[in-house]
Amino acid sequence: MDCVNTHPASAPVLLACAHGTRDERGQRAVAALVEQVRAALPEVDVVDTWVDVQEPDLVARTREHAEHPAVVVPLLLSAGYHVFVDMARAVQSSPQHVVAAALGPDRRLAGVMARRLTEALDAAGAPGLAQADRVLMVAAGSSDPRSRDDCELMARYLGDALGAPVTAAYLSAAQPSVPDAVAAARAELGQHSERPGSHGRASRPYAAQSSGTTPADAGRVLLVPYLLAPGFFHGRVLTAGGDVVAEPLLVHPGSVPPELMELTVEHYREAASRA
DSSP states (O other): OOOSOOSOTTSOEEEEEEOOOSOHHHHHHHHHHHHHHHHHOTTSOEEEEESSSSSSBHHHHHHHTTTSOEEEEEOOSSOSHIIIIIIHHHHTTOTTEEEOOOSOSOHHHHHHHHHHHHHHHHHTTOOOOOTTOEEEEEEOOOSOHHHHHHHHHHHHHHHHHHTSOEEEEESSSSSSBHHHHHHHHHHHHTOOSOOTTTTSOOOOOGGGSOTTSOOGGGOOEEEEEEOSSSSHHHHHHHTSOOSEEOOOSSOSSSOOOHHHHHHHHHHHHHHHTTO
């Protein structure tokens, strides 16, 4: 895309900064979100960029727009190393550039996750959420305690949205790990910890699983990814041994949840006053 800023000087450039992925579905899902933001802000030059894997990276983008005010909006669900270090470093030499808040924590994201769980149960032909079920919100994980605090808050928000307790579990860097959390949930339910999908196989649709599948009235382990888009981490969730695994917040093909566009626009506008 043309990265020359043709918009009014009063409108800072919006650098929509995602993590980056090699997964084509994830790339397209995030690109669809950026297009929705672009449509919502016709007066703003909305430019996509990444902190890892994909290019142009954020450092290159900030150099391209060095002469213009710019707001980096992290398309990340919690603030951690990428926000506090990578993005902060990318703008430190440009007084006109600022970094907005990460998309989460926010109750609206919990609403999206709750919908994804309902969709997954419906698609699998499984009964709805039952009192005996154990719900794990699965996040990527970070060694930064601020990121973990954000995720724990999101788990509480998701619990409020579902009307059921939710435990946060992490794919890396933080505890409890997803395998440990799944095992603990199975133990609470009096079940063996090894479930379909726990040996590197993606979880199959609920109705198609073997006769050992846990019936809803006995309690199931339901995995709800707190992940932005398909990619490496969601692949790991699929093999983590849940009875039902929801999709991430963004899917491809599929429509962009309006909450994600709204949060991106809100965070841009809040930070633009500082750019």
